[in-house]
Amino acid sequence: MAAEKDEIKLIGGWASPFVMRPRVALNMKGVVYEMTQETVGKKSDLLLKSNPIYKKIPVLIHNGKPICESMIIVEYIDETWSDGASILPPDPYDRSIARFWTAYVDDKIPALIRKLRLLVKGSAEAEVEAEKLNAALQLLEEAFEKCSKGKSFFGGDDIGYLDIAFGSQLGWIKAVEKIVEIKFLDKEKIPGLVAWSERFCAHEAVKEVMPEADRLVEFTKMLLSGSFAK
Amino acid sequence: MAAEKDEIKLIGGWASPFVMRPRVALNMKGVVYEMTQETVGKKSDLLLKSNPIYKKIPVLIHNGKPICESMIIVEYIDETWSDGASILPPDPYDRSIARFWTAYVDDKIPALIRKLRLLVKGSAEAEVEAEKLNAALQLLEEAFEKCSKGKSFFGGDDIGYLDIAFGSQLGWIKAVEKIVEIKFLDKEKIPGLVAWSERFCAHEAVKEVMPEADRLVEFTKMLLSGSFAK
Numbered sequence: 001m002a003a004e005k006d007e008i009k010l011i012g013g014w015a016s017p018f019v020m021r022p023r024v025a026l027n028m029k030g031v032v033y034e035m036t037q038e039t040v041g042k043k044s045d046l047l048l049k050s051n052p053i054y055k056k057i058p059v060l061i062h063n064g065k066p067i068c069e070s071m072i073i074v075e076y077i078d079e080t081w082s083d084g085a086s087i088l089p090p091d092p093y094d095r096s097i098a099r100f101w102t103a104y105v106d107d108k109i110p111a112l113i114r115k116l117r118l119l120v121k122g123s124a125e126a127e128v129e130a131e132k133l134n135a136a137l138q139l140l141e142e143a144f145e146k147c148s149k150g151k152s153f154f155g156g157d158d159i160g161y162l163d164i165a166f167g168s169q170l171g172w173i174k175a176v177e178k179i180v181e182i183k184f185l186d187k188e189k190i191p192g193l194v195a196w197s198e199r200f201c202a203h204e205a206v207k208e209v210m211p212e213a214d215r216l217v218e219f220t221k222m223l224l225s226g227s228f229a230k
Numbered sequence: 231m232a233a234e235k236d237e238i239k240l241i242g243g244w245a246s247p248f249v250m251r252p253r254v255a256l257n258m259k260g261v262v263y264e265m266t267q268e269t270v271g272k273k274s275d276l277l278l279k280s281n282p283i284y285k286k287i288p289v290l291i292h293n294g295k296p297i298c299e300s301m302i303i304v305e306y307i308d309e310t311w312s313d314g315a316s317i318l319p320p321d322p323y324d325r326s327i328a329r330f331w332t333a334y335v336d337d338k339i340p341a342l343i344r345k346l347r348l349l350v351k352g353s354a355e356a357e358v359e360a361e362k363l364n365a366a367l368q369l370l371e372e373a374f375e376k377c378s379k380g381k382s383f384f385g386g387d388d389i390g391y392l393d394i395a396f397g398s399q400l401g402w403i404k405a406v407e408k409i410v411e412i413k414f415l416d417k418e419k420i421p422g423l424v425a426w427s428e429r430f431c432a433h434e435a436v437k438e439v440m441p442e443a444d445r446l447v448e449f450t451k452m453l454l455s456g457s458f459a460k
Contacts, residue, residue: 053334053369067326069333079322092309096297103299104283139283 008033009061011047013040015219017110018070019058020168020209025077027205028159029084033060040228071102074164088161094147095161098154101143102165108136113172117220121181130182133173134189140166141190148192152199159203167200175216238263239291241277243270245449247340248300249288250398250439255307257435258389259314263290270458301332304394318391324377325391328384331373332395338366343402347450351411360412363403364419370396371420378422382429389433397430405446 010026012019012035026033038044038057050059050066060067060076067076078087088095112133119126147154147162154162170185177184187194201210222228240256242249242265256263268274268287280289280296290297290306297306308317318325342363349356377384377392384392400415407414417424431440452458 062323065323067323068330072326072329072333075329076322076326079325092306093292093295093297095309096302096306099302099305100298103302 006031007061007063010035011038011044011050011059011061012036012057013038015211015216016057017168017172018056020171020211021070021164022058022060022073022077023209024159024164024168024205025074025087027209028087029077029081031077031081031084040223070168071106071161071165074161078161085158086160087155087164089155097147098160098162101140101147101154101162104136104139104143105162105166105169109133109166109169109173112136113169113176116176117172117179118224119180121179126180126182130180130184133176133184137184137190137193141193144192144196148196153196159200159205163196163200167197167206170197170201171211171213171216174213175220178213178217179220236261237291237293240265241268241274241280241289241291242266242287243268245441245446246287247398247402248286250401250441251300251394252288252290252303252307253439254389254394254398254435255304255317257439258317259307259311261307261311261314270453300398301336301391301395304391308391315388316390317385317394319385327377328390328392331370331377331384331392334366334369334373335392335396335399339363339396339399339403342366343399343406346406347402347409348454349410351409356410356412360410360414363406363414367414367420367423371423374422374426378426383426389430389435393426393430397427397436400427400431401441401443401446404443405450408443408447409450 008026008031010019010022010033012023014037023035036044036046038047043055046061047057047059048055050061051057051068054068056068058068058070058073060073062076062080067073074087089098112129115129116126116133119129144154148156151157153159154166159167173184185194185197200206238256238261240249240252240263242253244267253265266274266276268277273285277287277289278285280291281287281298284298286298288298288300288303290303292306292310297303304317319328342359345359346356346363349359373392374384378386381387383389384396389397403414415424415427430436
């Protein structure tokens, strides 16, 4: 499947939590890749050609073949470079649980972040959406206890599928904390997740690709001010 | 993984396209299971306990362990009864393509069906939504040509992951054809898909679990008239 002289390109963007997912997976597998940065508001010809259905990043191009959708790419990476650290757990039931909570993360977290980052601190709307994010994090705290079984990560001793799916949202959760001035990663409420988030962000495969919250806040301001091309 | 005296229950409902998915997969693997029928508008204690997050069917309960979300269940079945016919293709790239188009089906088809079944034939709104469904089917026609490579199914010689995902929507597509009186499975426009749909519906693993369009139309009328418990 994976050959010595593989050509591996990732069409991405530094601020995208979805692009971060395959980057962490490629780092875990020790795969060297070239990343191209899409410009916000524009779509490169390569992107339009590689993902004609959704025209969205990330797209992984492996020896000329495009693979789209962040977690599908992560599974592709896991299956193609299968001799490296395993991303999905080996047991079918554990795999189904990791997939279930990954679907939950995708169902709830990105939409709440997209709403919250546009809201004004202290507004009633921000309070309502913050409550929804807190409720989702509370459920993920319980999921962490069950999945990690006392170990460091959802995936056990090392990061796995659900760690990658959820962990890639942490930069934006921290950015939104600054924008609406509400603490979401709160040690009092979700101690397991807070400790996990620190371990995740410090992981060798993660730390160089995790965007800083301040840069994401700045990115949001530019987005709101219309500084990017349409 | 799968033992001789496995206890396999499926919490389902005859009209749900999502429940049909694990049923086809279990049939393909020759797995005997017990199905309980949820009553529309009620939730059984077993469902509430087994899927506390979404409270939705289907749920597969394998030796007391619940697995939720239709395509996650299908993958679980494929991985657990791995000595039967393979549902996902063996090659990582082919797997990513099957997963991509399955996500596309889930993104487009059920929402369009839910809208269309409530609309009045000949209305402008029905025309607009019908156009969207036709556009999605046109893309799936192209996907069929690429995935099947001249064979009978998306999965090749036998039905696979994407066949199950998309094929389980066919009963409802036919029901909606009757409700809004628009032909969607049109040989002139999507000849490959129409021929595929006939093969899929006649498949041994499918024919006993595919609901008849007329029953689904009747079900929709009862839903609209408020005949089901709330």
